[in-house]
Amino acid sequence: MNLTEFRMTLRTLPFLDAHAHSPHGLLQLRARPTPRLLVWHPDAIEQIFRTDRQFHHPGSRSLMPLLGRSSLLWADGPRHPAYRGTLGPPLRNRGLASYRDAIADTVHSSIDELPTGRVIPLAEWTRQVALRVIAKIVLGRADDELLAPFIAWIDKALGSRSRTLYYRYLSGGLPGSGEQLDRLLIRAARASASANPPALAALLLTENGPLGEIDRTELRDQIVSLLFAGHETTASATAWTLYWLDRDERVRDDVLTELEATSDDGSDVTRVPLLQAVIQEALRLTPPVPAAGNRMLDRGGELLGRELPAGTILTPSIYLAHRRAEYFPRPRRFDPYRFLGRRVGPQHFFPFGGGARHCLGSQLSQLEARMITVALLRRRELRCVNPAAGVPRLRGHAMAPDSKLRMKVMRNLDD
Template identity: 60%
Template structure:
């Protein structure tokens, strides 16, 4: 069964596409050392998310060395709940208004640099914009050199699935960030003041208690990574799909011309929001929603799964079921106009107790960046054949070769 895990790692999308029609709604990946299943059957997903607080979350073997063993992404129990209680309210709907101007300013700065005739790598550009935003929300005005070094390290670790596999096979795992970068991130975090999120982690009397430098490093790296990588992919995919559909792009531009809203209010730009949601469906930034370990023998998927079995919800395959999403290969934002999909059918941000804390913030960023770019620039995809999904760590981004050309300005 190791062969299937290897195929999933190296040829992720062909592997998944070949199993999209499997009637049982799961595929068995391994039997040893534990049974591991990739699952997209709706009733099973509903059970997993409903029971999530009782399951263990071992995390990713490949990403654990990168983000660190103390990352909140792998934590369970009271410590994990304490992090969610501390950070969740700061990223929820009631606080989104606090970030509008920060996101708008970052989008404006990035778009201003795109002059007519500029040809740029779309995934690289969106990662730069969203990392700027994540850095400011988390650390305040962190020095650009620190974020540049952070990007260089992630590109080295995650930029190629084959290189990542070689790191794991011959060097004991993906490369950890250099010691000097860790020190700078920790120093920046301890120097923050409100409203920067990191200030909550180091504030005296916070519900987490004292956090040592190792744990703080792991949380800052995890929040920077999770706070920009998937949002960058979602933004790049949204812009790519708009380029591929002229009528849709025209209708979104018409919608934007009818309002002065920056894209911050999803209700003011329903077609743009539906476009973002459809982009998250057909090209989800993360194809799987993390591992869950069963603490006891469980009846699931029409069989008895032994204690210690690992189940991993497949976002990618859940989003490609024609009984819920007719013609699932077709890009159609109309699926999301006036409807609210079931969480076991549409899960771009995972679900259960591990549902992404930044899901609403991420969509807010995608809308504002996309609206800013469409209003101020006219783009043309130079090489649309490069608009193919590639695996970047555990994320799914457009190929790094995908390029856009700025053909006109509206400034």
């Protein structure tokens, strides 16, 4: 690892901020043994996403022990479209309607436990809610027997940045889940077909489907991947949405006015366009992950007039693409109105990645963020007690608010 890669690894966000004003939109992180480039120029991003199926998608060396070698997050070849074809339809457009009740029940039961005066660690609270939701969707259940050991394992691996770096570089990777938790997850997945409606995991077990029969290890890797990816990103987006609504009184008042004009619970995006814009702006400023995964050239190619040899690794930078001032004026300013009445191209705004690797759960994540935010705004008045803690921190490859960020329940609006 050279000095540039070391700086990016050790102080990722300051390193990225230092290059936010670069006009090139491309930074060489290393030249040997194979080149690695950080990319955020819109023309380059468009080219990468348009030709995504021509790349190899190497898995994360640090996350592989966590999610497993057969995780759908880095599946390649025919296995990848088979997973997308199996899991994609229920997670977008009309398929999401079947999850609305599960989301609402989980959200409202969680809000019921917030009395006046309660101070909550915001990022932790949104993670707990989002994990319960995705567990119901994937496994049909969200009880503590299953989720408590899962949370303990993820927090052990990702709860401390220094500990995560130790695991990654000095201990061979993040800690595995362990046989006991794996048994619980596999048993829950196999029982998922009896859930009403059938849980998402049941689709992985259809022997005559595009995936065929999958073994125990592959099943475990997919369940862990769905639970992990399905709650970390949603929790981050929701926490930042709530934080920015607290910090910007004008936007908060406009969103409350929008909610007064509808009884919708946030599931219909057309009824809450400003709230959706707030979520998009939160995703722009603080995307759930700062990079959109690695792409490796199987053969030589060209990017922005630069010849690249086979083996070159390209890493699209979501964080830097979202800070290009020529497309997002005053990019560090929170301004959700910039998304109203404006279609933003995927080469400029891609908080859930793009191309063939665009996140399957992007629509579900935004649906949850809207429903959680709407329910909270209608039922509780929250105020941030330590706004200076509203700074992004990395949890593995994910980016969330600092764990010290707190909100206090000032008033119960149900009374």
